[in-house]
Amino acid sequence: MKQMRIILSILFLLTFAVSQAQHPIAFFNNADIVAVKSGINKYPLLTQSFNSVKAEVDAYLGKSVDVPFPKDPAGGYTHDRHKNNYMLMFNSGVLYNITGKVAYATLVKEMLLKYAVLNPTLKNHPQATSASPGHLFWQALNDANWMVYSGLAYDLIYNSLTPTERTTIEDGAFKPEVDFVTKDLKTWFDLLHNHAVWACAGVGIIGIATNNNDYVEMALKGSDKNGKSGFIAQMNHLFSPDGYYTEGPYYVRYAILPYILFANALNNTQPGLQIFKHRNNILQKALLTCLQQTNLDGTFFPLNDDIKDKNYTTNELVTAIDIAWKAYGPNEGLLTVAKKQNRVILHRGGADIAAAIATRKNIPNYFPYKTIESTDGINGDEGGVSVLRVGKNDDLTSMVFKYTAQGMGHGHFDKLNINLFDKGNEILQDYGSARFIGIEQKYGGRYLPENTSYASQTIAHNTLVVDEESHFKGDSKLGEAYHSEKLFSSINNPNIQYTLAAENNAYPGVAMKRGIYVIVLPNAKKIVVDLFNVNASATHQYDLPFQYKGQFISTNYKYTANTKKQETLGTKAGYQFLWKVASAQVKDTVAQFTFLNKQSYYTVSSLIKGDATILFTNTGANDPNFNIRTEPSMIIRKSGSNECFVNVVEIHGNYDPVNEFSSNSYSSVSAINLLENNQDYTAVAITIAGKKLQLIQSNKDFSTTATHQIKNNQINIKWVGPYTVLYDGKSF
Amino acid sequence: MKQMRIILSILFLLTFAVSQAQHPIAFFNNADIVAVKSGINKYPLLTQSFNSVKAEVDAYLGKSVDVPFPKDPAGGYTHDRHKNNYMLMFNSGVLYNITGKVAYATLVKEMLLKYAVLNPTLKNHPQATSASPGHLFWQALNDANWMVYSGLAYDLIYNSLTPTERTTIEDGAFKPEVDFVTKDLKTWFDLLHNHAVWACAGVGIIGIATNNNDYVEMALKGSDKNGKSGFIAQMNHLFSPDGYYTEGPYYVRYAILPYILFANALNNTQPGLQIFKHRNNILQKALLTCLQQTNLDGTFFPLNDDIKDKNYTTNELVTAIDIAWKAYGPNEGLLTVAKKQNRVILHRGGADIAAAIATRKNIPNYFPYKTIESTDGINGDEGGVSVLRVGKNDDLTSMVFKYTAQGMGHGHFDKLNINLFDKGNEILQDYGSARFIGIEQKYGGRYLPENTSYASQTIAHNTLVVDEESHFKGDSKLGEAYHSEKLFSSINNPNIQYTLAAENNAYPGVAMKRGIYVIVLPNAKKIVVDLFNVNASATHQYDLPFQYKGQFISTNYKYTANTKKQETLGTKAGYQFLWKVASAQVKDTVAQFTFLNKQSYYTVSSLIKGDATILFTNTGANDPNFNIRTEPSMIIRKSGSNECFVNVVEIHGNYDPVNEFSSNSYSSVSAINLLENNQDYTAVAITIAGKKLQLIQSNKDFSTTATHQIKNNQINIKWVGPYTVLYDGKSF
Structure with a gap:
């Protein structure tokens, strides 16, 4: 014995x-x-x-740090205290190793010992509303954050602890948390999702810190250690x-x-x-x-x-x-x-x-910064996103063109969406999310209900809405089944950056195809040409919104403003948040709208064939809690089946309120003609600064060596490859 | 011979x-x-x-610079060309003297010779809409700008010119302009007004440049050389x-x-x-x-x-x-x-x-930056403006309290107005003017009609509106006859900056008195206490607006939002521009409204005695040309005759969206009591962070040595001088 x-x-x-x-x-x-x-x-x-x-x-040195019983939602005292605590322990552990000062180790130890007392007593957090509730926090994700940093902190002071202290901390502070996420929340832990990455990292780091290979294995290969989930799978997926x-x-x-x-x-x-x-x-x-x-x-x-x-x-x-x-x-x-x-x-x-x-x-x-095209999907075959860039340094222009997969729970219904940035400013914006992170008064700092009801809806973006309904009827699950597709892109000519993408599942029976050209003309003017084709067998209402940021300057058409009374534009799919500010009936014209953002003017010139309505809206309706920022948009509304929306976004002029100068505040676009539009080709001529800019794209054949010809009463042109762009008859 | x-x-x-x-x-x-x-x-x-x-x-060197026949309004080609021309001539003249290069002198000479041909042919500008039309520009003011810089330019190249050239330029380019402003626009030239300062400077500088003492004399002493007008009078007035x-x-x-x-x-x-x-x-x-x-x-x-x-x-x-x-x-x-x-x-x-x-x-x-109080009026006896400041560097807080005279044609109807700036951000804003300077599409770059109908109206400010009518009925002439008055101020205690001012003429039969305290409490918290007294014999509707800048966070009272339909708050005096967004009925309470601006929270805590309505508005109604920025306000509406509006504006907390932290997002004010309010005294107690802040002011006796006492069932206090402020019973 x-x-x-x-x-x-x-x-x-x-x-x-x-x-x-x-x-x-x-x-x-x-x-x-x-x-x-x-x-x-x-x-x-x-x-x-x-x-x-x-x-x-x-x-905090030499003080007793509070390790309170969990009570508050995000932004509340206990939430912030625990959040502070894990960073404090980590930082103190780092300092212990750098300075050798024992007090730093002691600080960590005393806190971990408090957690060793607290954690075994915890059940689901009283403010838990998520499907993966936490113990220390309202959601398990934050518990996983705690595990990562507390695990690191423990490893950092490991050498300073007695075996008894180690056992107390490992069994009291860590084991309940590890068991909780790997057992109680096993399904969540084994997801391929960013929350689970945190959980695996937490369990894995605690495993390394506590010399517990079982934990490390679960972290790497999932709770069943079969490699179907866990960290390696997450890196792959x-x-x-x-x-x-x-x-x-x-x-x-x-x-x-x-x-x-x-x-x-x-x-x-x-x-x-x-x-x-x-x-x-x-x-x-x-x-x-x-x-x-x-x-x-x-x-x-x-x-x-x-x-x-x-x-x-x-x-x-x-x-x-x-x-x-x-x-x-x-x-x-x-x-x-x-x-x-x-x-x-x-x-x-x-x-x-x-x-x-x-x-x-x-x-x-x-x-x-450079033009960059990224594929989406594990195998890179689920669409993607292009960032088309021209200019440099503070004169950079970036067009973000999104044709990705749904993007899981945080994805928006924004197939073929575009966002334009210029000189560091948002010009055509994406609302982002509706959330005031950490602000308790705003729904505990969580995503607001308006994140679902407005921010993620299609109408909050710069892409086509059919029949006042969002893509995939606003159903993420449905959206997850599909992805958009890039048909072709060419980004090697710094003056002509072009991507063509398609989405055929967002609306049953409606095929959408968008060609985005970001162009620097030989006279150095920057324009975006947006060719949005939609094809359907039935007649639909098409809304193409431009979430412009800036001050409305002028239009070249008459509109009626709702000056004494405002009503909402619609009742669902995000439309209920829009005040109808003004509207115009336009017909067979190039409708131009100019706005000012900081020191630059931007004009959207829209080819209108037949009848269309142009709407100006402001967010703010049906928002009793003031959760949505007030933001304007211009929407082109058209009824039809097969339509081609041709829009030119032009960056022009300069407004200098300090020196009281304004130059080139008017658009240089004087005409837009759709020369050809069918299954095979789309061809457009834009008269800009008195010269003709021609854009011709293949809609089907993307071979770089194929020769094409369009010959009709407006155009007779031959070219090689999936597209050609000419200014004044010449390539550039 | x-x-x-x-x-x-x-x-x-x-x-x-x-x-x-x-x-x-x-x-x-x-x-x-x-x-x-x-x-x-x-x-x-x-x-x-x-x-x-x-x-x-x-x-421009060696090129022929255009001196076009005047045609366009501000922002148009001929306007900008002439504006560029005078600066170009001046700069070229400077370079001639620094470099000795004759080409610079030649550039100026050739342009002046063109003006010598053009100017004698000019009549009133075709776009002239002002009472003082220009020749080269739509308004004479711009002609005066031209005279100043062209005069300087001429002096700079004088030595390079032949006598004949001098005569040609002096008689052709300058004399018509000088005659025009001193004869045709004699009344305007002799005004005591900033436009006339330009005119005098122009004529005077041309006089010096052309060795014409007659011009210099008119510039100094007015067109009649009697000293009643001209530059010296302008410096005096x-x-x-x-x-x-x-x-x-x-x-x-x-x-x-x-x-x-x-x-x-x-x-x-x-x-x-x-x-x-x-x-x-x-x-x-x-x-x-x-x-x-x-x-x-x-x-x-x-x-x-x-x-x-x-x-x-x-x-x-x-x-x-x-x-x-x-x-x-x-x-x-x-x-x-x-x-x-x-x-x-x-x-x-x-x-x-x-x-x-x-x-x-x-x-x-x-x-x-420091606290600065400026008097208004030639003799400094027509009210003034206080800028009360606490904090320093990027943590500066500035309260602008305006109790000036009308401010001539550019004055707003904003007696006793306040504007709050904090950390470089506007917190309680003044709309400024409604104008897009230099932007032709926006009313030729001139002041917009909305500058009069909205921006200068009282409701666009942060001061009291009586019966939905602006101060002086929005009549500048009437306003010119009066000025507000400072009753007392104390700015020597860096922790308590105090100004008390009165306005008795903006509304017949209504006396207004506002005491503004900018305070740094011993716990370093910054607050503004605003004691706004109004006294009238009849009953009126009082509206006290807060033009807050930022995101609505929360209120401590229930309100009704107009979520499906919006109507205007009123029909005149600027009210027609306000959408009525939400309203609340409140009674005998401290109504609190918190908003977020950048990284700080601001809470307005309002003492409500009896019944009141709180309104939330947005600008945008009756603005068919989108000339007004969309801006929110909170308005306290009360019906009564003698009222004391007690408001506490508290700067608190921190919001850090990058690091996802929010702290102190709630107000620390838990009670406000009006302890005494009469002709002699106003006394207020504010419970903040659990301690009592007492502010007692004399409304009549501003002797610094007089002893006062208030004794009632709520307070018993003795003090010396026009005011006292105590926190937790102590001075600070």
């Missing part, structure tokens, strides 16, 4: 010694720590980042081969954090996995793709649900960029973004970036 | 020689030129400014002794340019006048006062008509600051502004500023 105890003790001590050698390892290891330490004295950005983390943590994340850049920004933190931990513990190289560097692609999908000010393009203020200086991307720098090596674009982030994490990657910023001169002001 | 001719020739040569010695003199003289020249090689800002002017002018300009900062920005340019020319030619010292350095005071009346971003406070984008980087203020630097010596605040202007004029002052910027380190980021 006594011998047995001695043997057990020796075994235990051995284990302890091994463990001692193994930690910290999840966030960084001893070699990394040496590098960070030495950099703090050398590189201002690292010094500053260290001081700022230190100041934050020091405010959540991104397209190009690194596009189906929920959009706002969500990849969020999803990338657990990916990169867990990959970093795996790379430290199982280098043989070569996790960063997995699927041709998929994490690097995801990061660079999401950075390309930002506006000049660093805000993410609002594809699907998106908080429009969110930009690439967010904590998630600081972490991702710093770790990617270590994992994938230096990158010019990342350096630009890191400089704007103006902080680094206290990690080897952060230290190396701080060094690069300290020594490199002339770091470019803007991320190296 | 031959002798005679020789004598004439000698006389002519003598005159010529004298003239040679006298020019250039109006903009700068030879000594200044030497300083500018040497600085161009040394000081980057001067180099860059020189290069930029040179690039602009060089584009257009500013208050503090340098406040009755039309407001947006207009002083404009008016100061001819003042400073003509003063500069006079200082060079008649130093004995000591024009810059006139009226205790009134031009310097005007400049510094208008800079104090700007927001953190340099935009002018929108008092009266104001284009809100206009800021202190405008050309007028570059010129004014650079000349003031030479005239009045170095000034820390001017240096900050000059640095943000990022260009200087090619003048001795500009060169000296460029030198200071090149050598000085740590030029502060912000103008040295």
Whole structure:
């Protein structure tokens, strides 16, 4: 018996010694720590980042930090306290390793011991409304956040703890959470979805921190360890081969954090996995793709649900960029973004970036934005999104053309949608999501009901609405079954960027095809030509909205404004949120509408064949809680079966209120003619600045070598390939 | 005969020689030129400014510049061409003196010779709609601008011209314009008004440039040379002794340019006048006062008509600051502004500023903003405006409290109006003017009809509207007869900035008195307390609007929103532009309304005694031309005779959408009690963050030594002086 105890003790001590050698390892290891330490004295950005983390943590040193019983929704006290707590523990753990000061470890330990008391007592959060309720928070996603950072924190102070303390924390603080997400929420844990990425990262990091291989296995291969779910499956399933994340850049920004933190931990513990190289560097692609999908000010393009203020200086991307720098090596674009982030994490990657910023001169002001086309879908065969760009630096023009799959629960009904950005400003906007994140008064900071009833509806976008109903009748499940398709694109001519895409399932019996041309004319004028074909056997009401941002300047047609009384434009599918501000009856004309955004004018010139109505609306109706921003739109409404909407969006002139100058406030477009439009071809001539711009596209044959000819009473032209664009008779 | 001719020739040569010695003199003289020249090689800002002017002018060198027959309104081709022309001539003249290159002089000469042909043929401009029509432009004001810069340009190339050329230009280009403004528009020329300042400066500068003392005399003393009008009278009459300009900062920005340019020319030619010292350095005071009346971003406070984008980087203020630097010596605040202007004029002052910027380190980021109270009226006895400030740098809070005279034709009906700025953002806004300057489609770039029908009406402001009628029935003439009055102010305690002002003429039989307190509580919280007393013998409808900027977050009372149909709030006095969005019936309560602006929350807590209605509105009704921006307001409506509106505007919390944090989104105000309100005193207690804030003001006796006491069932307090403010029973 006594011998047995001695043997057990020796075994235990051995284990302890091994463990001692193994930690910290999840966030960084001893070699990394040496590098960070030495950099703090050398590189201002690292010094500053260290001081700022230190100041934050020091405010709590020696104090008893509250670990309250969970009660409040997002934005409320207990929510924010627990959110603060896990970051505080993580930061304090990092500081312990850098400074060696025991007080930092003690702070973490005492908090973890409180969680060890609290967590076993928890049931579903009282404010839980989600299908995956949390324990510490209203939703399990936040519990997973807690697991990631608390796991890292534990690993960081592992060496300072006694075996008893370890057991208490592992059994009390972590096990209930791991069991909760892997058992109670097994189905959720095994989803291929960003929430589950967090859950796997949380369980995996806790596994590494607690030397629990069972946890690590579940994290990598799913709760059944069969590889059908779990982290590896998530790396294979959540991104397209190009690194596009189906929920959009706002969500990849969020999803990338657990990916990169867990990959970093795996790379430290199982280098043989070569996790960063997995699927041709998929994490690097995801990061660079999401950075390309930002506006000049660093805000993410609002594809699907998106908080429009969110930009690439967010904590998630600081972490991702710093770790990617270590994992994938230096990158010019990342350096630009890191400089704007103006902080680094206290990690080897952060230290190396701080060094690069300290020594490199002339770091470019803007991320190296370029035209980028991303496929959607695991195999890259479920449509995609094009960002067509012309111009550079602060004169960049970006056209976002979306022909993706649905994008899961956060997807909007926005097939063939376009968004235009110019000079860093939104010109044709996407509403984004209806949410005031973290503001308790606004539905507890969650997605507002108006996110579903308005923001995700088709009419809130810049794409065709048929019969006042959203794509797929606004049913995500139905939408998930389909995706749009790119038919052709050409992005090698910097003056003519062209993408043609089709959507045939959003409305039964209605085929939609949109060709978007972003053009720099030889006179340097920038225009977008939008050829939107819709074909149906029956007659429908077609609404093509332009969510313009700016001040209404003028139209070239008469309209009637509802000046004394306003009513809603419709009753459902988002129309109930629109006040009908004005309307015009137009016929066989080029209808022009000019608006002003900051210092530039924008004119939409619309070819109207036959009768059409043009509507001007403002959001605000049926919004008793003031949840929707007041935003205007111009809608072209046409009744018909086969229609071709030809619209030219022209960027022109300059308005300088400081120096009181205005130039070129009028459109240069004087005529638009549809020369041919059938199953095979669409051909358009636009008279602009007195010269003729001709655009001819093949609608069916996308061979680059095929020769085509159109010959009718308006045009006689031969060309090779899927399209041709001529200005004044010449290519450019 | 031959002798005679020789004598004439000698006389002519003598005159010529004298003239040679006298020019250039109006903009700068030879000594200044030497300083500018040497600085161009040394000081980057001067180099860059020189290069930029040179690039602009060089584009025209050797070309024939169009001097078209006037045809278009503001924003049209001929308008902009003539506007460009005078600046081009001036700049080319400056470059001629700096570089010695004859081509610059030739450019000016040829243009002036064209004007010498054109100007004698001109009658009133075809687009003239103003009472003072122009010849070259739609209004005479722009002709006066032309005179100022063309006059300077002529002086700058005087030495390069032959006597015949001089005669041609003086008689052809200048005399018709001078005769036009001094004879045809004699009444206008002799006004004491900013347009006439331009006219006098134009005539005076042409006088100096053409050695025509008659012109200079008319410019200085009016067309009758009796001193009742003209430049000196304008210096005496257009500013208050503090340098406040009755039309407001947006207009002083404009008016100061001819003042400073003509003063500069006079200082060079008649130093004995000591024009810059006139009226205790009134031009310097005007400049510094208008800079104090700007927001953190340099935009002018929108008092009266104001284009809100206009800021202190405008050309007028570059010129004014650079000349003031030479005239009045170095000034820390001017240096900050000059640095943000990022260009200087090619003048001795500009060169000296460029030198200071090149050598000085740590030029502060912000103008040295402080609390400033300016009187209005020539003698400083016609009310005024207080800018009460707390906080500093980017955390500055500025409360603009306006109790001025009418402000002439550009004045708004905004007696006792307040505007709140915080952290550089407009929180309680003034609409500014309804005008898209320079945009031809928008009423030729002129003030829109909505400037009168909406923007200048009382309901577009943050002050009391009685019976849905504007102050002085919206009649400027009537308004001109009166001014509000400051009763008392105390601005020495940085934590309690207080101004009390009264208006007794805006509505017959209605006396209004408003006390504005801008307070920093001992816990660092910033609040504004607004005690608005109104007294009348009859019963009236009182509307107190809050033109809030931001997103509606919540109210602590129930309201009814007009979700399906919207109608206008009223039919006149600006009310016809307001959609009635929602309304609430409230009674004997503290009604709280919270909104979010950028990253801060703002709550208006309103004491409601008895019954009141709270209205939420949006502009946009009766605006068929989309001339008005869509802006919200909250209006407290009360029926009564003697009422005291007690409102607390609280700045609180933080919203960080990037990092998804929200803190303190709820108001800390839990109670407001009106403890006493009569002719003598108003006493209020506000419970905020659990502690009592007491504000007691004398309404009649403003002696700083008088002792007062209020004793009733709610309060028993003794104090000395016109007011006392206590928090938790203590001064702070």
